[in-house]
Amino acid sequence: MSDHSHMKRELPAHPTQSVDPPIDAGRPGIAAGVTRPGLVLAFLSIAQFMVFLDVSIVNVALPSIAEALGIHEVNLPYVVTLYGTVLGGCLLFGSRLADMFGRRRMLQVGLAVFGAASLAAGIAQDQSLLFVARGLQGLGSAMIAPAALSTLTTTFVGGKERAKALGVWGALTGIASVAGVTLGGVLSDGPGWRWIFFINVPIALAAVLLAPRVLPESRGPRQRFDTFGAVLLTGGLLTLLYALEEAISHGWTDVVVLVCLGVAAALLAGFVVVERRAAAPLVPFAVFAIRTLRYANLATLFLLGTVVTVFFFASMFLQQVLGYSPLQTGLAYVPLALVVAVGAGLASGLVAKVPGKIVLVVGLVLVVTALVLLARMPSSASYLTGVLPVFLLTGIGMGLSFVPLQIAAQVGVPEERAGLAAGLINTSQEVGGALGVAVAATYAFRRVDELTAAAGGHPALIAAARTTVFHDGFAAGAGFALAALLVALVLLPTIPKHDGPIAA
Known part of the structure; x- marks a missing residue:
């Protein structure tokens, strides 16, 4: 769900150090030597789509995975959190590796690691291999994401061309994060949950082999590791x-x-x-002297904790309490995905007319309200009158919140720090999502054994116990959203009107 499309490469402090290709006078806005920029954009977008699809694709499959591998509910969060934690923790380092050794080369290495880890996850017969594989998927993704975006920004070097490319990039990566839950349901109900991992393998292999034919090679300024x-x-x-x-x-x-x-x-x-x-630190802490950036990252940390918590617990609530199949669960998310896009579109227009802080506060109020409603949703709720309205409220609130936070993360940031600021907001997204699920699960599952034992095997009592557990998870998510709202109201300075393109 998070908009991961806004992670730029870190710009060099001294332009003469960069070895990025110059603008080709024959193709305005396109780097020299690039003859098929559309193919480059398609290749990079597909690679990025894979990375962020795997953030959410496992959620709907969690009950199937738990049953197949005998994973206790309290350990299920690892399937989500290990990927996000390693990805978030290594993003900035991956960016440095790409600048040093070549962006195309690191993209190929990352794709190879990601593909191999996906294969290992697909063939896993126990939770240990699956958990290790998910961490390695995150490591591969941490090499893919910054290398892909750096390649894009060094290929489309003109302002107009770069804005168009980033628009396509942003749309696809945003769609990937929400399409994952739908595709996860389709695959789990069809060929089986293992195919949510197997599907990555041929795509990654083809991408590794085709990269030298499609992508230019470039490097950034050489710095110490x-x-x-x-x-x-x-x-x-x-x-x-x-x-x-x-x-x-x-x-x-x-x-x-x-x-x-x-x-x-x-x-x-x-x-x-x-x-x-x-x-040459990964994170020059002087950048946090910029108050807007500091609190935009803090609010993003809490908001993404809410987002990933919703996906995690709603997927299990729909299947284990309301009795949905994986496919029905995946399809249930489609309206939510659509209204996230609608909300983001509304926010992109509103931030040019009113201060972004107002848009952000409205969005977060909607998210808090939706999570409170989820925490009170009965086990007999119907989709049309119960689940759907809350999902629509959740999606519109998320869409309204993402855009002003991305803008706030760049307010007052000097040109040479723009890439660092964008990398930090993406790190906050990934780490916030992973830690949010972990904290929410710690709170929600604290009584799962006690409640299950008290149910004595009675189906109605077991359903009631699960409802209580999942309500606690949604309540924790509401707490994260409320924390983000308080940061926005009390600590975050006014976000000025933004009349430029909402891009990286």
Whole structure:
């Protein structure tokens, strides 16, 4: 659901360092040597579509996966969170790798890793292999996404041409995030849940082989690698995730949980120290002196925690409480996907007429309202009168919120930091989604064993127990949305009117 289309490459502080291709006088706005820019755009869009399709495609298949591999409900969030955490934790590092070793080359490496990990996930016979494969998918995606967007921005170098290309890019990547839930339902009900992973393999293989024939090669400014910083950030996030998941089963006072929380805090604190001292940090913390950027990222963190939590728990609520099939569940999301696009379109027009903060606040109020309604939805709810209205409210609120947050993340950012700012907002999206699900699941599943045991195998009582669990998950999502609203109201400065294209 998140709009991942706004991650730019980081622009060099000194333009003479860049080896990006110059504008070809024979093709205005297109880099020299590029003869088929439309094919380049199609190739990059497909690669990006795969990356963000896999953020959401697993949600509808979760009950099928759990049944096939014997995964306990409390461990199911790992299927979602491992992908998002590794992707978010490695995005900025992936951008540096692409600049150093070549964008096309790193795109090929990322596609190869992603394809191999998808194959491993598809053939997994136990949860351990599936979890490792999902993490490796995230690593591959963290190499694909920044390399693909950097290639796009160095191919379409004229303002008009770049705006058009980014418009196509943004539309496709936005669609991918919401189309995943529908496609996940179609595949799960058809050839089976394993095909949500297998479908990536031939596409990734073809892309690896075709890349040299389609894409130009380019590099960015050479800088030192902050490998240690990347390891500390990703390690800290993964350890925090593990602590949250363990807290579901063992409680917050468990020794393992407390140790993991301490280790996570130490790793993340170490990341801050390393970044402040590194010659070429992944995250120059001086950029957070810009107040609008700082709080736009914080609000985005909470909002995406809400978005991914909705997908996670709604998919299970529809199937395990309302009795929908995977296909019916996937199709149930179609109106939500459509109104997200409608909301984003409305927001793009409104931000040119009124301050973006007003649009954002309205959007977040709608999201909070929708989550409160989901947290109170009865187990007998019909689709037309119960689920659909709430989904429409959710989608329009999300669409209205995404656009002003993207604008706010760039307000006051100097040209040489524009790529960093865009990378940070995308990192906030991925990390927020992963941590949001983990925290919501920790809260919602804390009583799952107790409630299931109390049901004594009675179908009606089991359905009631599941309803209670999922209501708690939606309540946690409402808390995240409320936190985003409070940040927007109290901390976020006014977002000025924006009359330019809403692009990277």
